[in-house]
Amino acid sequence: MTNPLLAAWDTPFKLPPFAEISDDDFEPAVREAMAQARAAIAAISENSDAPTFANTIDTLEQADENLGRVLSVFYNLAGADSSETREKLQRVFSPLLAEYSSDISMNAALFARIDSVWNNRKSFDLTDEQLRVLELTRRGFVRSGAQLSGDARDQHRAVKARLAVLGTEFSQNLLADERDWFLPLSDDDLAGLPEFVVATARAAGVEKKANGPVVTLSRSLIVPFLQFSERRDLRQLAYEAWVARGANGGKTDNRKITSETLKLRETRAQLLGYDNFAAYKLETEMAKIPEAVRELLMSVWDKAKPAAEADAAILESMMLKDGVNGPLEAWDWRYYSEKRRLAEHDLDEAELKPYFQLDRMIEASFDCAYRLFGLEAKPLNVPLYHPDCRAWEISRNGVHVAVFIGDYFARGSKRSGAWCSAMRSQKKLGGEVRPIVVNVCNFAKPSAGEPALLSYDDARTLFHEFGHALHQMLSDVTYESVSGTSVSRDFVELPSQLFEHWLEVPEVLEKHALHAVTGAPIPRALLDRLLAAQTYNMGFSTVEYVASALVDLDFHNGDAPVDTMARQDEILASIGMPHAIRMRHATPGFAHVFSGDGYSSAYYSYMWSEVMDADAFLAFEEAGDPFDSETAKRLEKFILSTGGSQDSEELYLQFRGRMPKVDALLKGRGLV
Numbered sequence: 168m169t170n171p172l173l174a175a176w177d178t179p180f181k182l183p184p185f186a187e188i189s190d191d192d193f194e195p196a197v198r199e200a201m202a203q204a205r206a207a208i209a210a211i212s213e214n215s216d217a218p219t220f221a222n223t224i225d226t227l228e229q230a231d232e233n234l235g236r237v238l239s240v241f242y243n244l245a246g247a248d249s250s251e252t253r254e255k256l257q258r259v260f261s262p263l264l265a266e267y268s269s270d271i272s273m274n275a276a277l278f279a280r281i282d283s284v285w286n287n288r289k290s291f292d293l294t295d296e297q298l299r300v301l302e303l304t305r306r307g308f309v310r311s312g313a314q315l316s317g318d319a320r321d322q323h324r325a326v327k328a329r330l331a332v333l334g335t336e337f338s339q340n341l342l343a344d345e346r347d348w349f350l351p352l353s354d355d356d357l358a359g360l361p362e363f364v365v366a367t368a369r370a371a372g373v374e375k376k377a378n379g380p381v382v383t384l385s386r387s388l389i390v391p392f393l394q395f396s397e398r399r400d401l402r403q404l405a406y407e408a409w410v411a412r413g414a415n416g417g418k419t420d421n422r423k424i425t426s427e428t429l430k431l432r433e434t435r436a437q438l439l440g441y442d443n444f445a446a447y448k449l450e451t452e453m454a455k456i457p458e459a460v461r462e463l464l465m466s467v468w469d470k471a472k473p474a475a476e477a478d479a480a481i482l483e484s485m486m487l488k489d490g491v492n493g494p495l496e497a498w499d500w501r502y503y504s505e506k507r508r509l510a511e512h513d514l515d516e517a518e519l520k521p522y523f524q525l526d527r528m529i530e531a532s533f534d535c536a537y538r539l540f541g542l543e544a545k546p547l548n549v550p551l552y553h554p555d556c557r558a559w560e561i562s563r564n565g566v567h568v569a570v571f572i573g574d575y576f577a578r579g580s581k582r583s584g585a586w587c588s589a590m591r592s593q594k595k596l597g598g599e600v601r602p603i604v605v606n607v608c609n610f611a612k613p614s615a616g617e618p619a620l621l622s623y624d625d626a627r628t629l630f631h632e633f634g635h636a637l638h639q640m641l642s643d644v645t646y647e648s649v650s651g652t653s654v655s656r657d658f659v660e661l662p663s664q665l666f667e668h669w670l671e672v673p674e675v676l677e678k679h680a681l682h683a684v685t686g687a688p689i690p691r692a693l694l695d696r697l698l699a700a701q702t703y704n705m706g707f708s709t710v711e712y713v714a715s716a717l718v719d720l721d722f723h724n725g726d727a728p729v730d731t732m733a734r735q736d737e738i739l740a741s742i743g744m745p746h747a748i749r750m751r752h753a754t755p756g757f758a759h760v761f762s763g764d765g766y767s768s769a770y771y772s773y774m775w776s777e778v779m780d781a782d783a784f785l786a787f788e789e790a791g792d793p794f795d796s797e798t799a800k801r802l803e804k805f806i807l808s809t810g811g812s813q814d815s816e817e818l819y820l821q822f823r824g825r826m827p828k829v830d831a832l833l834k835g836r837g838l839v
């Protein structure tokens with residue numbers, strides 16, 4: 168029987184045939200597709216014709232088409248719906264893929280051809296996009312060690328292979344710690360919890376087969392628990408378990424993995440001729456050098472820290488009034504902050520919650536995409552990889568644009584956080600291919616028959632991920648390697664963070680924030696209070712984020728630390744980290760940085776992008792209409808459709824005419 172992963176997908180929109188795929192199909196499919204890709208690449212490097220763009224770069228872009236197709240299905244499932252079998256497969260695939268990519272980047276004959284095309288580029292009459300693809304391809308090879316030889320070459324290969332294994336182990340350990348821990352709650356333990364938190368805790372208890380409500384380490388449950396639980400002892404217990412993920416000793420402990428990872432990254436950077444990993448990594452980002460990152464982070468830190476300290480003093484005095492002796496601890500912050508929010512802004516999460524129905528917020532995101540870009544969404548009834556997933560066809564003026572899959576609810580088999588991935592990317596080389604885009608979130612799943620309700624933060628997350636999805640769906644390039652979100656890391660959060668701004672446009676919520684029981688729109692007074700409170704607690708969230716970003720940067724800038732935990736403490740002490748705030752991601756659970764290379768020494772990217780998104784939304788405000796069609800057209804033309812086909816800074820300049828300063832960000836966060 169043919170492997171369904173390798174067969175032609177004769178399905179609506181050529182979606183993966185999820186119903187036919189079994190876990191047994193993945194390994195043979197990956198091995199077969201990898202062999203095909205190796206053969207295709209060998210044919211390029213052994214070609215006796217003189218190197219041209221078409222016979223080298225075009226063919227290279229297409230060499231691993233099947234492998235990419237199989238892997239994107241697998242890694243989507245491994246992230247969103249894992250199992251022991253899939254985890255085992257990840258452990259099989261990661262060294263295999265590291266070896267495969269090393270073989271390609273170390274293929275001297277292949278690199279010689281690419282280099283020759285680069286040197287003769289003027290003779291090929293290339294489009295701007297082709298020139299860019301050529302430049303990025305060559306740069307990618309050089310940065311992957313194509314110019315190394317002898318011992319350095321072998322060492323580089325070994326380091327890369329080991330890093331791949333460590334990244335997989337790190338993620339799996341974290342997932343195991345998240346999955347294993349839960350705290351059963353007796354009736355007494357529910358003190359202070361509003362009904363929606365109790366309902367979430369009960370649903371989690373069913374999933375854990377615990378015979379009653381439980382707290383888990385899922386953000387959508389633990390955060391509201393910390394906000395509302397009157398039981399300081401339980402808040403402490405849950406908080407400490409939350410931040411201890413990956414640091415519990417035994418088989419799933421990540422601490423040694425982080426030290427080894429940093430050392431190997433340093434070795435890799437030095438083999439390639441850089442002082443350290445941050446210098447290597449940032450070279451291809453907008454920021455270019457570690458100093459530019461530090462300058463941004465510290466200019467924000469200097470404003471955020473005093474704001475957080477002033478907040479801490481107020482919260483501590485509230486706690487003392489409660490008869491609890493200080494100091495204010497990390498497990499107290501959210502609880503007293505919620506009380507203060509209620510007192511100062513008359514804003515109660517439990518009052519807001521019924522207005523944020525998941526389905527209405529999905530509609531709100533679609534509605535904004537329609538008003539800005541003319542995109543329409545129509546539900547699709549197709550087999551998907553999990554019963555919780557839903558799909559829509561996205562079209563414009565009757566023309567198919569993309570398939571969009573939403574996978575919104577938390578479950579034990581899903582890694583934490585929220586993300587957007589393309590199960591298939593847009594491209595035109597070899598025929599137009601339209602994307603399949605997936606948004607994965609971890610919203611609390613309601614009990615059967617109840618509507619799913621979000622917090623305002625959840626709704627923001629939904630808009631954020633949909634912003635990434637737009638970047639994929641509106642992509643209009645020829646080459647897959649520069650399609651959609653294939654841009655520098657510190658630019659990639661611009662479309663996502665920018666889209667969050669439309670959630671704050673009052674008419675959007677007035678239309679879509681409808682009460683789950685009565686159907687009434689959110690009252691204007693409540694909406695005003697909600698929007699007025701947007702910068703509430705911003706000192707706290709800025710401090711926890713910037714601390715993480717500074718630790719990440721310092722880990723990779725300078726000598727790799729022998730003991731990451733000790734180094735983390737040193738860095739935090741050096742910036743005077745407030746006592747009751749911890750890093751947003753403690754090192755042993757810092758998946759952005761240690762699950763792979765994506766955000767390593769680049770966790771600052773969100774803030775770098777925020778400088779731009781604050782300024783980009785201002786362009787709509789200056790036009791006098793948050794849905795101004797001319798500005799939306801420019802946004803699509805210069806940013807959402809272009810992927811990485813041009814340099815990020817140039818794209819932004821074309822959209823806005825100038826680069827932004829940090830002021831718009833500080834103002835947006837209420838820190839000036």
Ligand SMILES: [Zn+2]
Nearest residue numbers: 631635660663
């Ligand atoms: Zn994002």
